[in-house]
Amino acid sequence: MSEQTERDPERRAEAGAIERLLKETEAVRSEIRKTAASVDWDSLPAVIADRALAGDRAASRRAPSARAWAWLAPFRMKPALAGLAAGLVVGAAAMYLALRAPQVPADRDGGYHASGEFLDRAELEMARRNTLDYLEKSQYVLLDVFESAGEGSVMPAALRSERTRDLLQKKKYLNAQLETFQMAKAKAICDQIESLFLELSQIDQELPAAELGRIRSYVEDRQLLLKINLVKKELQSGV
Amino acid sequence: MRKTTLTFCLVLALGLGQAAALRAGVQAATDESLFREAKLLVFDKSWQAALDKIDELIDKYPESPLAIQALFYKGECLSGLGGRERDALRAYKSYIGLRDARPSLVEESEGSIIDLAFDLYKEGSDSALREIESRLDHPNKVVRYYAAYKLSLVSDKKEAAKAAPVLSRIVETEKDPELLDRARIALLRVSPESLKSAEDRKPGSGSTARMLRIRIRAAGQREPAFSLNIPIALADLALNALDEDDKAAIRKKGYDISKIMNELAKSKESILRIAGDDGTIIEIWID
Numbered sequence: 001m002s003e004q005t006e007r008d009p010e011r012r013a014e015a016g017a018i019e020r021l022l023k024e025t026e027a028v029r030s031e032i033r034k035t036a037a038s039v040d041w042d043s044l045p046a047v048i049a050d051r052a053l054a055g056d057r058a059a060s061r062r063a064p065s066a067r068a069w070a071w072l073a074p075f076r077m078k079p080a081l082a083g084l085a086a087g088l089v090v091g092a093a094a095m096y097l098a099l100r101a102p103q104v105p106a107d108r109d110g111g112y113h114a115s116g117e118f119l120d121r122a123e124l125e126m127a128r129r130n131t132l133d134y135l136e137k138s139q140y141v142l143l144d145v146f147e148s149a150g151e152g153s154v155m156p157a158a159l160r161s162e163r164t165r166d167l168l169q170k171k172k173y174l175n176a177q178l179e180t181f182q183m184a185k186a187k188a189i190c191d192q193i194e195s196l197f198l199e200l201s202q203i204d205q206e207l208p209a210a211e212l213g214r215i216r217s218y219v220e221d222r223q224l225l226l227k228i229n230l231v232k233k234e235l236q237s238g239v
Numbered sequence: 240m241r242k243t244t245l246t247f248c249l250v251l252a253l254g255l256g257q258a259a260a261l262r263a264g265v266q267a268a269t270d271e272s273l274f275r276e277a278k279l280l281v282f283d284k285s286w287q288a289a290l291d292k293i294d295e296l297i298d299k300y301p302e303s304p305l306a307i308q309a310l311f312y313k314g315e316c317l318s319g320l321g322g323r324e325r326d327a328l329r330a331y332k333s334y335i336g337l338r339d340a341r342p343s344l345v346e347e348s349e350g351s352i353i354d355l356a357f358d359l360y361k362e363g364s365d366s367a368l369r370e371i372e373s374r375l376d377h378p379n380k381v382v383r384y385y386a387a388y389k390l391s392l393v394s395d396k397k398e399a400a401k402a403a404p405v406l407s408r409i410v411e412t413e414k415d416p417e418l419l420d421r422a423r424i425a426l427l428r429v430s431p432e433s434l435k436s437a438e439d440r441k442p443g444s445g446s447t448a449r450m451l452r453i454r455i456r457a458a459g460q461r462e463p464a465f466s467l468n469i470p471i472a473l474a475d476l477a478l479n480a481l482d483e484d485d486k487a488a489i490r491k492k493g494y495d496i497s498k499i500m501n502e503l504a505k506s507k508e509s510i511l512r513i514a515g516d517d518g519t520i521i522e523i524w525i526d
Contacts, residue, residue: 110468111431111432111435111468112427112431112432112434112435112450112468112469112470113427113431113466113467113468114427114431114467114468114469114477115465115467116428118465118467118477118480119424119427119428121480121481121482122424122473122476122477122480123424124480125476125479125480126420126421126424126476130417133417165343165346168343168347169381169385170417172350172354172385173385173388173417173421175354176354176389176392191284192282195278195281195282196282198344198347199278201343202341202343202344218279218282
């Protein structure tokens with residue numbers, strides 16, 4: 001191998017460079033040995049700690065808010081420990097997020113809120129339901145009046161009067177909604193029923209047969225019960 | 240002679256009495272028939288014809304008890320005619336002021352005054368709101384509640400907020416579900432924080448009332464496109480009032496309102512996540 005080296009000028013130059021590097025390394029190694037011999041290894045940790053704390057104190061004088069992070073100082077000296085702690089924290093957080101099921105969104109702000117547009121839709125839905133309810137209850141009252149004109153009322157007159165008064169109250173609230181949401185057909189029929197109930201609400205005694213007959217013919221002439229059923233069907237299938 | 244005079248006086252007295260009775264009978268028939276005709280016209284919303292009959296009744300038979308009731312129907316006709324709101328207001332107020340006014344018609348008149356005042360306000364008469372405000376402490380709760388409800392619909396938020404105390408009282412004390420829901424929605428409009436306090440104070444609600452929360456996020460978006468926090472009592476209504484597309488997405492995934500409510504009821508902290516085909520995420524939960 002040495003023969004080959006001597007013959008090849010490139011390898012000869014390379015071997016020379018390595019030889020020089022080894023000599024320089026030996027020189028540095030001897031300097032390190034000298035320096036290491038001059039160090040007092042027993043007192044060195046205390047000296048480093050003092051200097052480090054003196055540095056922290058100076059820094060905290062410059063920036064008081066940094067005191068809050070003083071508890072982290074030991075970790076600066078022990079990167080492995082800090083790394084371990086950080087790993088534990090991140091791992092625990094990841095486990096919590098992964099295993100917590102189902103997850104609740106972050107924007108859990110406190111009070112009630114709803115947009116005006118949503119409230120309009122809610123009122124429309126409410127109008128639909130309440131109109132249906134109003135029409136159904138009205139149907140019962142009208143059918144009872146029909147019974148009265150025939151074989152006799154199921155409902156005492158005073159109770160009928162009270163029921164009609166309740167329905168009149170409901171109708172007041174419906175008016176605004178029926179107009180706002182353009183439920184014209186429902187409004188027309190509800191208005192007709194309202195006029196009739198206005199009369200019935202004032203009568204808390206049994207009506208004479210002639211009067212009942214008149215109301216019955218009024219309802220029949222205007223086909224109120226049929227119209228109620230048709231509007232109900234429309235409302236049931238959505239406005 | 241004395242006998243003849245006595246007989247003449249008796250005959251005269253009888254004759255006059257009969258005539259008076261006959262006249263009264265004719266009047267009863269006439270004012271009654273006028274009144275009945277007017278009411279039939281009111282039923283059919285023939286306002287002008289009905290008003291003419293009523294005016295005729297009041298003119299011809301001012302002393303008739305039916306003339307008192309006719310004043311209420313006059314208000315109805317004027318109100319129905321349109322453009323005569325102030326005349327209608329006057330008619331209703333006159334009726335309320337009558338000693339023999341019927342309680343059920345007085346209640347109706349109060350409601351009509353509130354409606355007319357609201358219409359006048361919408362047409363630009365701010366002073367008309369005083370009619371509604373003054374009824375917020377009306378002794379009849381039907382009138383008080385209706386005034387609060389109508390005031391909550393006023394566009395001036397400051398004015399509308401005056402309805403909050405009465406609406407809160409309805410939420411706290413009323414049992415009628417329809418009235419309760421109306422009051423809740425009205426409070427959500429004018430003062431959501433008052434609704435929260437009222438729900439919390441409501442007997443049986445515990446320290447804090449349960450709340451339904453809905454968030455709808457478009458695909459890839461962090462901020463919700465739709466956000467809602469409402470009392471759990473309005474849950475059914477709220478889910479039905481969602482946007483049609485969102486409702487369709489929910490239905491497509493096999494959910495209906497009752498299934499959603501059942502799933503949410505299983506655990507109050509659980510969250511229901513429904514992903515739409517377009518990537519929309521609907522989150523519903525209760526706490």
